[in-house]
Each structure stands twice: as structure tokens, then as C-alpha cells.
Amino acid sequence: MVTNGAIGRISQYTLDNGLRLVTAPAATGQLVAVNLWYGVGSRFEVPGRTGFAHLFEHLMFQGSGGVAKGEHFDAVERLGGEINASTSTDRTNYFETVPEHALDLALWLEADRLATLRDGMTQEVLDNQRDVVKNERRQRYDNVPYGTAFERILRLGYPEGHPYHHSTIGSMQDLDDADLDYVLSFHKKHYGPDNLVLTVVSNLDPDDVHDRVNKYLGGVPPRETVAEAPNAELEGLIGGPVRDTAVEQVPAPRVFLGYRVPAYGEREFDVMHLASAILGYGQGSRLYQRLVVERGIANDDGGMASDVLSFRYTPSLLLVTMIAREGVSGDELEAAIREEVAGLADGVAEEELERARAILERDHLQTISTPSGLADTIGSCTQFFGEPELASTWPQRWAAISTDDIVACVKRLLVDENLLVVRFDPEETGDGAAEPDPASA
Amino acid sequence: MLQPRPELGPPQPYTFPKPRRLSVGSGHVIAIDVPGQQYAAVRLVQPAGAANEPLDRMGVAYLTGEVLEDGVRGNSSLAPALEQYGAEWVCRVTWDSFVTGVDAPITRISDAVALFAEAVRAPALRPEDVVRRRDQLIERFWLDSSVPSTLAMRAVGGQLFTGRYGTPLNGGPVKLRDLTPEVVADFHARSIASVAGTLVVVGDLSGVDLEELGKTVFADAAPTPTAPITPPEHASGERPRIMLLDRPGSVQSAVVLAHHAPSRPETDLPKADGMSDVLGGMFTSRLNMELRERLGYTYGVGCQFDLRRDSGVFILRTQVDAAATAHSVTVTLAEIDRLQADGVTEEELEAVRESNTVGLPVTYSTARSLASALVEMVVHDLPEDHVDRLRAGFEGLTAEDLGMAARNLLHPRESVVIVAGDAAQIEEPLRETGFGPVSVRDPESLWS
Numbered sequence: 109m110v111t112n113g114a115i116g117r118i119s120q121y122t123l124d125n126g127l128r129l130v131t132a133p134a135a136t137g138q139l140v141a142v143n144l145w146y147g148v149g150s151r152f153e154v155p156g157r158t159g160f161a162h163l164f165e166h167l168m169f170q171g172s173g174g175v176a177k178g179e180h181f182d183a184v185e186r187l188g189g190e191i192n193a194s195t196s197t198d199r200t201n202y203f204e205t206v207p208e209h210a211l212d213l214a215l216w217l218e219a220d221r222l223a224t225l226r227d228g229m230t231q232e233v234l235d236n237q238r239d240v241v242k243n244e245r246r247q248r249y250d251n252v253p254y255g256t257a258f259e260r261i262l263r264l265g266y267p268e269g270h271p272y273h274h275s276t277i278g279s280m281q282d283l284d285d286a287d288l289d290y291v292l293s294f295h296k297k298h299y300g301p302d303n304l305v306l307t308v309v310s311n312l313d314p315d316d317v318h319d320r321v322n323k324y325l326g327g328v329p330p331r332e333t334v335a336e337a338p339n340a341e342l343e344g345l346i347g348g349p350v351r352d353t354a355v356e357q358v359p360a361p362r363v364f365l366g367y368r369v370p371a372y373g374e375r376e377f378d379v380m381h382l383a384s385a386i387l388g389y390g391q392g393s394r395l396y397q398r399l400v401v402e403r404g405i406a407n408d409d410g411g412m413a414s415d416v417l418s419f420r421y422t423p424s425l426l427l428v429t430m431i432a433r434e435g436v437s438g439d440e441l442e443a444a445i446r447e448e449v450a451g452l453a454d455g456v457a458e459e460e461l462e463r464a465r466a467i468l469e470r471d472h473l474q475t476i477s478t479p480s481g482l483a484d485t486i487g488s489c490t491q492f493f494g495e496p497e498l499a500s501t502w503p504q505r506w507a508a509i510s511t512d513d514i515v516a517c518v519k520r521l522l523v524d525e526n527l528l529v530v531r532f533d534p535e536e537t538g539d540g541a542a543e544p545d546p547a548s549a
Numbered sequence: 550m551l552q553p554r555p556e557l558g559p560p561q562p563y564t565f566p567k568p569r570r571l572s573v574g575s576g577h578v579i580a581i582d583v584p585g586q587q588y589a590a591v592r593l594v595q596p597a598g599a600a601n602e603p604l605d606r607m608g609v610a611y612l613t614g615e616v617l618e619d620g621v622r623g624n625s626s627l628a629p630a631l632e633q634y635g636a637e638w639v640c641r642v643t644w645d646s647f648v649t650g651v652d653a654p655i656t657r658i659s660d661a662v663a664l665f666a667e668a669v670r671a672p673a674l675r676p677e678d679v680v681r682r683r684d685q686l687i688e689r690f691w692l693d694s695s696v697p698s699t700l701a702m703r704a705v706g707g708q709l710f711t712g713r714y715g716t717p718l719n720g721g722p723v724k725l726r727d728l729t730p731e732v733v734a735d736f737h738a739r740s741i742a743s744v745a746g747t748l749v750v751v752g753d754l755s756g757v758d759l760e761e762l763g764k765t766v767f768a769d770a771a772p773t774p775t776a777p778i779t780p781p782e783h784a785s786g787e788r789p790r791i792m793l794l795d796r797p798g799s800v801q802s803a804v805v806l807a808h809h810a811p812s813r814p815e816t817d818l819p820k821a822d823g824m825s826d827v828l829g830g831m832f833t834s835r836l837n838m839e840l841r842e843r844l845g846y847t848y849g850v851g852c853q854f855d856l857r858r859d860s861g862v863f864i865l866r867t868q869v870d871a872a873a874t875a876h877s878v879t880v881t882l883a884e885i886d887r888l889q890a891d892g893v894t895e896e897e898l899e900a901v902r903e904s905n906t907v908g909l910p911v912t913y914s915t916a917r918s919l920a921s922a923l924v925e926m927v928v929h930d931l932p933e934d935h936v937d938r939l940r941a942g943f944e945g946l947t948a949e950d951l952g953m954a955a956r957n958l959l960h961p962r963e964s965v966v967i968v969a970g971d972a973a974q975i976e977e978p979l980r981e982t983g984f985g986p987v988s989v990r991d992p993e994s995l996w997s
Contacts, residue, residue: 133583135753138561138910180844181832186909191832205911212555222550225846239845239870243801247848247868251694303700327550357798360688361696392629393619401681403626407692408685409626445971463632470635473654478915516826524764 118496120402121321125330126302129321130313130486134308134479139337140211140310143203143483144218145491147305148298150278151197151271151338159241159278160361162195162287164172164294166237168202169193173224177233177459180217189214190480191346193275198420199491205480211317214325222299223328226292231348234291238283243276253358254532257429261366264528265425272422290489300331305491309483329428340422343367360407361438363445364530367522369455371439373493378505379517381416384426385464386456386514387449388414393465394448399430405444407431420492424520434441438533456511457516469503478498560907565936568923573763576745579927581919582754589658589752589814590920592639592650593610593669593766594927596776597740599718599915600644600857605727607713608686608720609736610647611726615682616674617649625785632669636661640667645776645858646928647741652917655752659761665767670742676730683728690722697796697969700869700992705807707784707995708792708965709862714781721996747769749923751916772812778859783809788963789985791878792994797970802874802970806881808960810854810861813929817954819942823856823901824954827893828852828884829865829953833900834900835867835884844880846873854958863958871971875978878966882984885961892952901951905943909936936990 121129134141150161184191188207206214249255257276266272306325308317310493345367369380388395391411399406406413407430417425428449432441475481477500489498569580599610617636620627631638636653649669653661685758689704694700707715716724746768750759788808810816822830829836836850850867869877893901913919913936926935972989980987 110839133585134914135587136583136910136914138563139914174551178833178838182900185833186903188906188911190911205914207560207907207910209558209560213557215556218552219551220585236842238847240841240848243846243870244848245869246870251697251799251868300655327552329550359692366675367957388630389623390632392632396625400685404681407688408682411625429690464630466635470632470637472637473588474637474652477586546899 111132116493117353118500120496121318123301123322123326125328126300127321127325128305128309128490129318130480130490131307131317132307132309132311132486134482135144135477136312137209137214138310138344139205139479139481140208140214140312140477141203141205141307142211142214142218142308143480143487143546145199145305145487146299147303147491149196149198150276151340152298152335153271153274153278154453155269156282157290159276160282160286160290160294161200161346162276162278163165163237163241163283164291165193165195165200166241167229167233167291168221168225170233170237170256171220171228172495175217175228180221182525183213184219186357188221197272197276201484201487203480203484208312209440212320213311213326215320219328221404222304222325223298223299229291232407233405234286234288235321238286242280242283247281253356254362256354256510257364257530257532260354260530261364261425261427261528264350264530265346268424270342271340272419288304297331297333301325301328302330302334303345305487307483307487307490309479309486311424319392337421340513342423345523346528347525348525348527349529350527351529351531354426355535358532358534360434361405361432361441361534362532363430363438363442365445365449366528367426367526368423368514369416369426369521370400370424371422372424376517377416377418377424379513381424381468381510382464382506383452383514383518383522384414384416384508385467386460387452388428390467394451395428395430395445398448399444405433405436405441407433421475438531442531449522452522453515456514458511459492461511461514465503465506468506472502556762558703558915563909565909565913565922565934566919566960567572568933571759571763573944574745574767576767577747578746578750578763579923580754580759580790581923583751583916583919584640584753584755586752586916587655588652588916589655590650590652590916591658591662591665592648592749592920592922592924593746594749595647595741595744595746596645597736597744598643598645598772598776600713600778600859601776602713604713606732606736607716607724609728609732610642611794612679612683612686612725613733613737613741614647614649615640615686616733617672619673619675619682620668620672621673623675623678627668630664631661633886634661634664638882641754642652642718646924648924655757656797658752660759662762663765666768667894670686670768670770674730674734674737679730679733683725686719687722689723690719690725694708694992697801698754699868700794700796700867701803701805701967701969703863704792704794704967704995705805705864708786708967709781709784709807711784714860725995727968738908743771744773744775747927749920749927750919751923757971776858781860787986788793788965789961789976790977791985791987793964793972793976793987793989794967794969795977796969796992797971797973799969799971800871802871802968802975803868804874805967805969806865806961807864808887808964810856810863810958812859813856813862816854816856816861817942818918818939820889820950820954821947821958822846823905823943823946824893824951824958825852825854826901826904827897828888828955831900831904836881839880839884840867840877846870846877870972874968874970874975876983878979878984879982882961885959888955889959892955894947898948898951899944901983902943902946906940909940946984
């Protein structure tokens with residue numbers, strides 16, 4: 109097996125305040141990748157407060173007790189560093205890669221906003237970032253074709269009131285309703301060192317890194333009360349097929365299929381991950397070969413038709429999506445995709461499985477070959493499973509899965525009773541055509 | 550509880566790694582050894598970019614790049630073949646270069662490169678694959694153009710240039726239709742199959758025979774020709790002006806301000822990029838602070854110089870709340886005016902200088918980024934200490950340099966502002982800005 113140099117060289121520490129620190133070596137020198145995984149995401153949101161974990165991620169860059177608005181970005185940009193953050197259902201992730209001599213500053217900046225964010229928060233800042241996030245929502249969801257697909261998928265895949273029923277971006281109304289008191293209580297409730305995995309990838313001595321982390325973050329007290337995780341239990345299949353059809357200004361029909369599959373980390377998640385790759389990931393996948401190359405009814409997506417939306421604390425979703433070629437209806441494309449999905453139950457060839465393993469392993473190796481990618485993968489493995497070494501050995505999990513495992517799982521999970529369908533169809537135009545003819549434009 | 554803010558010590562001095570060079574047959578190999586980097590980046594650089602395509606063959610380089618993925622057996626056979634080595638195909642066609650490559654585990658690099666070389670030099674190029682890829686490209690053009698930011702960016706070329714630069718890099722939907730399998734085969738035979746090029750290799754090279762890799766890729770191909778420089782003609786039309794691409798119902802407007810700029814060899818990069826950083830290139834840039842962090846009109850704004858071997862373009866882009874479209878244009882112009890009139894502050898100068906010097910270990914922390922730097926050196930015929938020279942250029946910048954660059958390189962009154970948005974809502978406010986005449990176009994009429 110191909111490995112990266114981190115195997116056996118990962119060090120773990122737990123500070124007295126509960127902060128979990130992991131260190132690993134970098135392949136290139138003179139830099140440090142600092143990556144923080146806080147165990148809070150949109151799954152903690154309640155109806156009427158959607159989008160808040162993500163809005164809060166923005167607020168974490170807007171000033172704190174010792175840092176002015178914009179200063180965190182400024183400090184890292186001056187170092188030529190890379191800095192950003194992201195929010196998902198299951199966690200909020202902050203990360204920066206900076207030159208090695210700036211590690212102390214990066215740690216101090218993180219410590220300051222962890223300990224004193226509430227001291228720097230203002231109504232003006234909240235109002236501004238609310239507008240920014242509303243524009244992010246417009247840019248990614250409301251002003252692009254098919255932009256609301258993800259929200260529609262989650263609404264069908266998880267019942268109302270379930271913590272995964274809504275998307276991380278939230279609704280415009282809920283963003284408008286966010287208030288300063290809630291901002292402050294959210295920080296107090298979720299942002300403590302006891303809810304944090306901090307990963308540092310560098311060529312510094314691990315004990316040196318530990319000493320510095322302890323110096324800057326060791327004095328931040330843990331949360332007084334640990335937030336109770338919402339109940340995300342969900343038994344059984346979706347109860348489908350369930351369907352949502354949008355007739356909108358879209359350039360061509362698009363089909364999304366979703367199936368509930370086990371949670372990220374379970375063996376059957378890996379089985380379905382491989383099934384997904386066999387079905388629709390890569391130009392050697394069934395969907396690409398059959399519907400793009402042979403039948404010519406789906407748009408060329410380069411082999412990106414299928415993936416698994418991974419959720420750690422509730423069933424995940426295997427998603428399939430394709431866009432119809434000119435003159436092909438949504439009904440025809442949907443039927444063709446469902447036929448290919450059903451075909452998996454008839455058997456999977458060993459070479460198909462080997463291709464799927466190879467493509468997933470390739471992606472994994474590419475990710476951990478960069479300092480920031482390695483740090484992020486380690487953060488994930490530690491936050492979710494308490495096992496940072498998984499970052500190096502993850503592909504071994506795929507090696508033990510057989511074609512029979514896949515077929516058995518497919519027969520149970522990729523069935524109509526577990527199916528959600530989201531369809532986008534173009535609005536009828538004035539001349540009766542279902543869609544504009546690009547050739548005549 | 551909290552420690553005082555730490556003082557930054559001096560950064561370690563950084564020098565770009567010295568590449569190893571060797572000639573193999575008619576080609577050249579340039580390599581950087583990164584001990585411990587187990588995932589290698591391999592790139593073949595050839596000068597067959599889109600800039601020199603004949604007007605009746607626009608898009609042939611891009612389409613050929615796509616067709617290469619059909620491999621030596623056709624039917625998209627390349628990717629599955631590479632996957633067995635844990636490798637991934639790379640192809641990037643620019644105005645000035647045709648770059649193919651493979652990313653692969655260093656332990657399997659020989660096998661992956663052999664497969665890669667075969668795919669580049671002797672692909673099947675079956676007519677049915679070419680036609681399928683071409684027709685898919687045309688449809689994808691319209692799909693991608695339904696995204697407002699893509700639509701606005703694709704319209705820039707036609708507003709600033711005639712000739713090849715007036716049409717998008719991939720040829721656009723109309724010109725692509727004229728490309729036949731024979732045209733693709735001819736281009737491939739003349740410009741790709743028979744041209745040695747330069748091979749870039751980055752990774753842990755302790756067990757890698759670079760000469761053998763070179764032999765595999767170059768075989769008996771001919772020496773690489775020099776691409777001719779063809780200064781493009783500028784499009785006519787009044788400037789400044791606003792072209793509004795009507796997208797009814799848009800809740801947001803994609804805004805692009807673009808004008809001509811000098812070519813890459815004519816441009817002093819630290820001065821141009823440093824000034825651009827201050828205006829809109831960094832998160833803490835003036836425009837981002839104003840449009841995003843003060844007014845809340847946008848999720849982000851950016852600007853940059855797109856510098857080609859024989860021309861250049863300055864591009865400033867953002868997406869704003871529809872109701873704020875006209876005011877965003879006025880604010881942007883005011884910020885450019887202010888930069889040209891008052892220059893930059895010492896603090897801004899320091900930020901630009903530091904971010905482009907002490908950050909180099911971060912910039913070049915991956916095999917891919919190191920390979921990209923080598924590719925750039927090959928395409929633009931730069932010295933191997935190019936990165937170190939750039940760093941020295943940034944270290945030597947003065948506030949006067951950046952102020953002068955703003956005055957010399959920014960030409961808002963000679964620009965075209967392209968807006969993809971809801972004309973019914975934003976046309977009149979855009980007229981009221983007084984920036985220039987406003988024309989409303991149906992996006993589908995752009996490439997007829």
C-alpha cells in the first residue's frame with residue numbers, strides 16, 4: 109500500500125482543559141498547518157434558528173477581546189498564509205497554514221477568539237455578517253440553476269424536526285431573526301477547549317508544539333455545561349419513493365436521487381461508498397459509460413454523478429445526479445439512472461470494485477499529501493472516531509470489502525422504498541418548446 | 550488566563566528549490582526533489598495554447614485536451630487505466646500553453662507516466678469520440694453560462710478584443726461546431742504528438758530515474774518550436790460603457806469590470822500585483838472591506854491581472870445583492886479613483902510586501918504548487934530563480950511604486966462593465982450612475 113510519511117509519527121496529547129492536540133510531520137518545511145475541529149454544526153440548530161452555526165463561523169473572524177474586526181484575516185494574510193473556515197452538519201472547522209515562525213501567533217489568535225469572542229461582539233458586526241451570509245446564500249443557492257437542490261434533498265431525506273432536515277446555510281427569515289443574545293449564548297454553549305480537536309502539521313518537535321499549545325490554549329477553561337446533542341436517531345428506510353419536482357428557469361432537466369445509508373464510520377457506509385464509486389464516480393463508472401458515452405442521454409460531468417453525503421451522527425445519503433442532454437426529457441433520464449442503480453443488485457464485477465477502491469484511495473492519498481489536507485483528515489478522524497492514525501490507514505477499510513458485500517447492501521438499501529427523487533424541469537417557453545435550443549442562439 | 554500577544558520573530562530565509570535539469574532526446578526535464586512527498590506531480594508543457602489558433606479552428610486545443618481522455622482505446626478509457634495506478638489525469642489548456650500531466654504515487658510513477666505518455670502521443674482519436682466530446686462541450690457551454698458569474702466572465706473577451714481573444718478559450722458554442730475529427734487529428738499530429746516539450750516532475754525523487762521518464766515521454770519527438778507572438782486587435786465601441794446581460798428574476802447581479810492591460814513580459818509583476826492586492830486581491834483589500842465588510846452587499850470581491858504572452862486584461866469581479874448593483878459600481882469606481890489620487894498607505898505597502906515574501910513556504914508547500922511554478926517558468930521562459938527575483942521585487946517595493954502602478958495600469962474610464970442580472974430592476978439605476986451608455990443584451994445573442 110502507498111503511504112504517506114505520517115504513519116507512526118503522529119503524536120497525541122490531551123490538555124487538562126480537555127483540548128485534544130494531534131501533531132504530524134509535513135512533507136515540506138518552514139510551515140505549519142493549524143486545523144481546528146469544533147464539535148458543533150448545524151445539527152445543533154432548532155427550528156427558527158437555522159443557519160446559525162454557519163453565521164457564527166463568520167462572526168468568529170469579526171473581532172474578540174484582543175483582536176479588532178478584520179485583524180485576524182489581516183494578521184494571517186500578512187504572513188502569506190492560507191486561512192478559511194467551513195461549517196457542516198457535524199462540525200465547524202477553522203484552519204490556517206502559516207510560515208513556521210508564526211505558529212505562536214496563530215495559536216494566540218485562536219486562543220483569543222475561543223476565550224474572549226463575546227467581549228468583541230457587537231450588533232453592528234452581527235448585522236453586517238448577516239448581510240454577507242444572505243449574499244452567500246444568494247450566490248450559492250438562490251441565484252443559480254438547481255441551487256436549492258440540496259435543501260430539497262434534506263427535506264425529503266429527514267423528517268421535519270430532525271436535526272438534519274435543514275441545510276447549514278439556513279433560511280433568510282431565520283438569518284434575519286438572529287439576535288445578539290443568541291450569538292453570545294451560542295459561543296458559551298459550544299465553543300470550549302473540551303469541544304475542540306487541534307491538529308498541527310509541521311516539522312517542529314511534537315513536544316515543542318505541545319508546550320506552545322498548552323501555553324496559549326491551556327489556560328482557557330472548559331465549558332461549564334456540555335451541550336446536549338440533539339437526538340438524530342433514525343430507523344429504517346425513507347419510506348419512498350418520495351418526490352419533489354421544481355419547474356424553474358433551468359437550462360436542462362436535472363435528476364437527483366438519494367438513498368439513506370448507514371452513518372459515516374460504519375462498515376456499511378464504506379460498502380455504500382464503494383457502490384457509489386462503481387455507479388457514478390470516474391469515467392470508468394457505470395453511469396458515465398452507459399449514459400454519457402454509450403447512450404448519450406446525460407451531460408458529461410467528467411464522472412462525478414455519484415457520491416455519499418457523509419453524516420457521522422445519523423444515516424448518511426448516497427446521492428446520484430445527472431443533467432439531461434438536449435432533447436432528452438427528465439422522465440427518460442430518471443428512468444435510465446434508476447435502471448443503472450437497480451442493475452447493481454444483479455452483480456458487481458471484481459474489476460469494477462478494484463477500480464472503485466483505486467479511485468477512493470487516490471483521492472485519500474492526494475488529500476493527505478498536502479499539509480492542510482493531512483491536518484484536516486487527522487482532525488476529522490480524531491473528532492469523529494478518536495483515532496488520528498486512521499488518517500494513514502483509512503484505505504485498508506476498503507480492502508476488506510467484497511463484491512458480495514456490495515450486492516447484499518445494494519439489495520437492501522438501493523430500493524424504491526428508500527428512494528427520494530428531486531427533479532428540476534425547465535419552464536415551458538412561449539413557443540411551446542420545453543427548453544431553448546442553443547443551436548439557434 | 551490568556552497570554553499576551555506574541556511578537557513575531559524573523560522568518561526563516563526562503564529560497565525556491567533549485568530544480569534539476571537534463572536534456573533527453575529533443576526534450577527537457579525539469580525536476581524538484583521533495584523528500585517525503587509521496588504523491589508526485591508530472592506535467593508536460595507544450596506551446597500549443599489557444600492564442601495562435603486560426604480563426605476557423607477556434608477551440609481545437611481545448612477540444613483536443615478533452616478528447617485525450619478517451620485514451621488509446623477510445624470510450625473514455627484513459628481515466629480507468631490510470632486509476633489502477635492510483636493516478637489522475639491532468640489537462641490544462643491556456644491561451645499560451647497546452648499542459649497535460651498525471652498526479653501519481655511516487656512508487657507507481659514509472660507505470661503511470663508510461664500510460665500518460667501513450668495517451669498523449671498516440672491516442673485513438675476515434676471520430677465518434679471527437680464528435681461526442683465536441684457536442685457535449687457545446688451543451689456544457691450553455692449549462693455553465695446559466696451561472697451568472699460564468700456568463701459575465703465569458704462575455705469579457707468579445708467586449709475587449711476582436712479575433713481569437715474575442716471568443717472564449719474553448720471556442721464558444723458556434724465555433725466549436727465547425728471542428729471536425731479531421732481538424733482535431735491534424736492539430737494533435739502537428740502540435741502535440743510530434744512536439745517533445747518540457748517535462749516537469751516534482752516529488753520524492755530518491756528512487757526515480759528522470760532520464761528514463763524523459764525517454765518514455767519524449768521518445769523520438771521533434772524539438773519544441775517557439776510559439777509566435779501575435780498582438781491582438783482591440784474591439785471597437787465606446788468606452789466606458791455598461792453591458793447588461795438580462796437575466797430576469799435574478800436576486801443578485803454578477804458584475805465584472807474589465808479593461809486592457811500590458812502583456813506579461815511588459816509588466817512589472819510586484820508593482821502590478823501588489824497594487825491589485827491592495828485594491829481587491831486580498832481579503833483585507835479596500836474593495837472587500839467596503840463592499841463586504843462595511844456595506845454587506847456581497848459575499849466577496851476580487852481583482853487580478855490576466856497576463857498573457859502577447860496581451861493582458863485587468864478584471865475586477867463580484868456578485869452583489871440586486872438592489873445594490875448600481876451603488877456597487879459607483880463605490881468600486883470611487884475606490885479606484887481614491888487609489889489613483891492618494892496612493893497606498895505604509896500599512897498597506899507592508900501587508901503586500903510581507904504577504905508576498907514571508908509566505909513563500911506556504912505558497913510552495915505542495916507538489917502541485919511547485920509544479921505549477923515550474924510550468925509557468927517554462928511557458929514564459931523565465932529564469933530558474935524567478936520566484937526569488939519576484940520576492941526581491943516585492944521586498945523592494947515602495948508606496949510610490951504602488952501609487953504609480955495604480956495610475957498607469959488602472960483605466961476605469963476605458964473599461965467595460967458587464968452585469969448579468971435582472972434588467973427590469975437594475976437597468977435604470979445603472980444608467981443613473983452616469984458611468985457610460987448602458988446596453989441590454991439577451992445572453993444567448995452573445996455567441997450567435
